[in-house]
Amino acid sequence: MRENIIENVQKYKVGIYIRLSKEDYEKPQGSESESVQNQRNLLIQYIKQNHLYIVDEYVDDGVSGTSFDRPEFNRMIQDIENKKINMIITKDLSRLGRDYIMSGYYTEQYFPLHNVRYIALLDNIDTYLDSSNNDIAPFKSILNDMYAKDISKKIKSVLKSKKEMGLFVGKEAPYGYQKDPNNKYQLIIDESAAMIVREIFERYLNGDGTKIIADDLSQRHVPIPSVHKKTNIGYKSPSYGLWNNTAIKRILQNEEYTGCLVQNKYNKLNYKSKKLVHLPEEKWVKTENTHEAIVDKKMWERAQILLERSKGTRIRNYDYLLSGLLKCYECKSAIGVSHKTGRSYSYGRCQRYTKYSKLGVCTPHSFNYFKLEEQIINMLRDFCNIYSDKSRLQLVASKSERKDREAELKEKIEYYTNLEEKENTKLERLYDDMLDNLISREDYKRMSDKVVKNRETIVQTKKSYEEQYEEYKSKTKSEDNKKLEKLIDEFLAMENPTKEIIGQFIEKIEIHQDKQVDIHFRFQPFSEMMESQNKDERRYA
Numbered sequence: 206m207r208e209n210i211i212e213n214v215q216k217y218k219v220g221i222y223i224r225l226s227k228e229d230y231e232k233p234q235g236s237e238s239e240s241v242q243n244q245r246n247l248l249i250q251y252i253k254q255n256h257l258y259i260v261d262e263y264v265d266d267g268v269s270g271t272s273f274d275r276p277e278f279n280r281m282i283q284d285i286e287n288k289k290i291n292m293i294i295t296k297d298l299s300r301l302g303r304d305y306i307m308s309g310y311y312t313e314q315y316f317p318l319h320n321v322r323y324i325a326l327l328d329n330i331d332t333y334l335d336s337s338n339n340d341i342a343p344f345k346s347i348l349n350d351m352y353a354k355d356i357s358k359k360i361k362s363v364l365k366s367k368k369e370m371g372l373f374v375g376k377e378a379p380y381g382y383q384k385d386p387n388n389k390y391q392l393i394i395d396e397s398a399a400m401i402v403r404e405i406f407e408r409y410l411n412g413d414g415t416k417i418i419a420d421d422l423s424q425r426h427v428p429i430p431s432v433h434k435k436t437n438i439g440y441k442s443p444s445y446g447l448w449n450n451t452a453i454k455r456i457l458q459n460e461e462y463t464g465c466l467v468q469n470k471y472n473k474l475n476y477k478s479k480k481l482v483h484l485p486e487e488k489w490v491k492t493e494n495t496h497e498a499i500v501d502k503k504m505w506e507r508a509q510i511l512l513e514r515s516k517g518t519r520i521r522n523y524d525y526l527l528s529g530l531l532k533c534y535e536c537k538s539a540i541g542v543s544h545k546t547g548r549s550y551s552y553g554r555c556q557r558y559t560k561y562s563k564l565g566v567c568t569p570h571s572f573n574y575f576k577l578e579e580q581i582i583n584m585l586r587d588f589c590n591i592y593s594d595k596s597r598l599q600l601v602a603s604k605s606e607r608k609d610r611e612a613e614l615k616e617k618i619e620y621y622t623n624l625e626e627k628e629n630t631k632l633e634r635l636y637d638d639m640l641d642n643l644i645s646r647e648d649y650k651r652m653s654d655k656v657v658k659n660r661e662t663i664v665q666t667k668k669s670y671e672e673q674y675e676e677y678k679s680k681t682k683s684e685d686n687k688k689l690e691k692l693i694d695e696f697l698a699m700e701n702p703t704k705e706i707i708g709q710f711i712e713k714i715e716i717h718q719d720k721q722v723d724i725h726f727r728f729q730p731f732s733e734m735m736e737s738q739n740k741d742e743r744r745y746a
């Protein structure tokens with residue numbers, strides 16, 4: 206250490222600046238020599254030797270040297286501005302900062318401009334002295350800067366090797382997982398969220414769009430990932446948050462749900478900045494089987510294919526009323542509805558054709574979706590009106606009809622009861638005549654046989670009318686008809702029918718190659734109305 210000779214000691218009001226960085230903590234050796242106490246001892250010793258007057262001490266602990274935005278450094282600059290201090294001493298130049306441009310700015314411009322004398326003890330820098338050592342200051346700064354770059358690289362490479370080993374080094378576990386409390390590098394399943402992840406994959410693969418899934422989760426008050434994370438650590442949130450299709454898509458795209466770790470997706474722009482940049486896929490570090498999977502690999506891959514296919518072709522925020530009901534008549538696969546950017550309408554197309562168009566397994570079956578939707582909704586409305594009118598008429602008609610029929614049957618039963626009694630009287634008389642010897646035993650036998658036979662026919666007829674009468678009295682409406690009537694009332698009251706109610710009327714809609722449309726209703730009366738229609742009315746435009 207060169208002896209600085211300080212003259213006019215009285216004119217200096219000294220501030221000593223001490224900095225201990227994160228890198229210093231991680232250094233295996235030398236950390237002791239960099240400790241706050243060591244830096245302080247060295248500086249105080251120097252001050253004593255030179256009989257200097259110390260005004261304040263500024264200590265930034267655990268702050269990186271690459272940034273100059275440090276609380277105590279800022280306070281020191283403030284004190285310079287307020288003329289509380291006019292001399293700064295640090296152990297070496299690197300304590301001031303590791304960024305040579307900023308260090309240079311302070312040593313060469315800021316301090317001289319504010320009449321501040323700066324001394325870096327171990328580097329023999331004294332801005333007051335016209336010394337050749339000062340010429341080295343900018344150069345020394347460059348060396349410090351290179352050192353910082355080197356450290357930054359070293360820390361990164363340690364992290365990278367941990368990533369390659371499949372250790373989880375991220376700050377937060379992906380939704381559906383949590384860090385193992387016993388091992389922060391290990392992910393374990395967070396079942397309450399994993400359940401939702403599974404549901405999202407299953408529904409997406411079954412044809413629900415990301416928007417539909419998102420809306421449903423929001424309606425069910427399923428907390429969004431950021432809220433879920435807070436509630437997991439005991440924080441009570443007043444709201445569940447709203448899911449959107451981006452959140453669903455992000456979950457569908459995350460390969461980590463298959464049990465592998467995908468790390469190194471982002472990088473800091475450089476060691477001076479906190480900004481993160483996306484890294485290209487080939488730089489990602491992927492390690493298989495690092496934790497328990499939530500969805501299997503095949504499911505995940507299928508989801509990626511669907512996601513890729515939906516890119517730019519679908520209006521994801523539109524829930525098509527008939528989607529899921531439309532089927533290709535020829536190949537039985539689903540009819541997909543999509544919206545091509547630049548076109549003003551959405552169209553339906555056989556998905557098998559779309560998927561394997563090159564193989565020629567089916568034909569497009571293309572049609573203007575909204576035109577068909579309008580036709581079908583109108584038809585459904587017509588059928589509902591016709592049915593409810595008819596059933597109202599039937600109800601009025603059958604009331605009087607039933608009364609007439611009931612009376613008629615009652616009359617007939619009475620008539621045949623009388624006939625039966627007459628036949629019984631005949632038999633009694635025949636028997637008396639025989640006892641009085643008015644007819645022979647043979648004649649009696651012959652005539653009574655005839656009466657008994659006659660009476661049998663009468664009893665049978667009477668019995669059948671009695672049965673009819675009972676049946677009529679007990680006759681009620683069938684359960685199916687009741688359900689249909691209720692549904693019709695509900696549908697006719699709706700201004701805009703929902704997907705759910707349409708699904709209750711219609712089982713499926715088959716689209717033929719020749720543009721014929723078959724609607725398969727769930728209720729017989731509607732199927733009959735459909736059958737009675739002219740075939741040409743059942744074609745789409």
Ligand SMILES: [Zn+2]
Pocket residue numbers: 533534535536537538555556557558567568570
């Ligand atoms: Zn087809």
